Amino acid sequence: MKQRFLVPASIAVALAAGWSWGTPVAGQSRSAGAKTTGAPAKVYTAPRTPDGQPDLQGFWSNSTFTPLERPKDVTKEFYTREEALELVKRASAQEAEQTEPGTVPDVHYDFTQFGLDRSQSAMALSLRTSLIVDPPDGRLPPLSSEGQRRAAERAAARKSRGGPHDAVQNEPLGARCVLMDRNGPPMLGGAYNNTYQIMQAPGYVMILVEMLHDARIIPLDGRPQLPANVRQWTGSSRGRWDGQTLVIETTNLTDKFAFLGSSENMHLTERFTRVAEDTLRYRFTVDDPATWTRPWSAEVLWKTDPGPIFEHACHEGNYGLYNTLAGARAEEKRAAEEAAKKKSPK
């Protein structure tokens, strides 16, 4: 019998230590402190690197069960401590159950056995009911008319390319090991491989994304973005310091990696602030009038993670992709043979 941890270890430890969940992490949100507790927020100052930058270095996890958009039946911005605990418990149990031995998902991944479920990773507890903090309703703004038109065009183009398993190019980018939401940018957690490593060298910040062994190397020297005709999956990123906060601006994205349907002209601003010894606040703003009627912002708390990050050779070991395509062709062959049998019964 496998041991099932029903609450992420870091949260269980915090709970055992009597950590007050009702107190949002200092600086978590300007509005949060005032709304949830009357306690004065203690302002944390990050240690400095030898060249005087706020020190964000180390291993971090952006695991979370908080949905990007606020559930339709929730009207408040923050849960109470008890509500948040209950939701984490329930979500952890659900994730553990999805890989009951003998079930179909269990054949693909046994999440709990291989440490692929969130209950085994470091996780910061946020009381937020959605990752989206702006608009205030916690939901994506409506699509602009151009956004609606492009969404329809993309859906039609997808359909014209055939079924999802007709060719490798029709498979999702994640299944192809090309790019995942954990890479972004923006970088969002998923069920597994939510670990990041930040290092700071003079003139650069490096963010190693565990998923797909993807290193984001961000120059801090004020150089311009890449020429407009040079488009990359992860765009062109340039960073700077705004007080305690690392700000990374990204442009030059492609039409191929459409983040929630974004356009290649999306302008992304990511802001990293160390708000406690063990917590980094990651807030990003998406500005893409070609897709949404207004800019929107989301916030994820990153928790220190013991590391290290092991090589994630996704493409090299991608038997799943091969078998999906080969399996689809085998199914077609079998269906064709059965159809032929029915046509000409002996």
Next chain:
Amino acid sequence: MRNWLRSALTVSLALTLVIAAGAQTRMFRAPRTADGKPNFNGIWQALTEAYWDVEAHAAAPSPVIELGAAHAVAGGLSIVDGGAIPYKPEALAKKQQNYANRLKLDPEIKCYLPGVPRANYMPYPFQIIQGPKHIMMLYTFAGAVRTIYMDDHKEAPADSWMGWSNGHWEGETLVVDTAGFNDQTWFDRAGNFHSEALHVVERFTAASSDHLIYEATIEDPNVFTRPWKISVPLYRRLEKNAQIMEFRCVEFVEELIYGHLRKKPSQ
């Protein structure tokens, strides 16, 4: 008396300078990081034809006819100490088979992680981000990443493509000890190969502010009769706007790897 002292001082100062200059040609003292170690931060690239073949080889046509002269093999001299790789006889036969079938077998063609030492002399730049605990080597090709653990040495927890690297400083030299490899990577496009018993010890030493001497001792008792050594200089990319560009080559090889599994148009 004063004049005597002055000329004596001048002579001794001149002597000191001569000695210092002599020492400099023997051992360059690299600029230092905040923690006092030689500073290897930067974007580096080998300038060598060894990515075709680490041993001496003449120019040759491209194995893909359509690519003509644009992808022809550039001739180059051996980067192996003593010239030849000391293969065991049966391993040499396998190397020759690899070469004959290189279009099918070379892991580079499939955008697989290139392994060590190959990553360091491919025709792409790589960046070193240096910290006291970790030194990162971030390669253009396939976005390969190596973490060099400087203070938390341990055995590889599992086999991997880029290996598990423990590093330490020996004066001016960064020494990196890497093991825990799988047997899937090659040393070049000529089919030079190894087994999962591969053990590589690399030495990075600054020879000027803009070039490093890279040496690697390669040990694999399953394949070679003795350890052997390669060395190539790595040059700093001096362009003001130099940066590692995205090379997400998985997308480039999908048709090659999975194209035969495309659905046939129905009759």
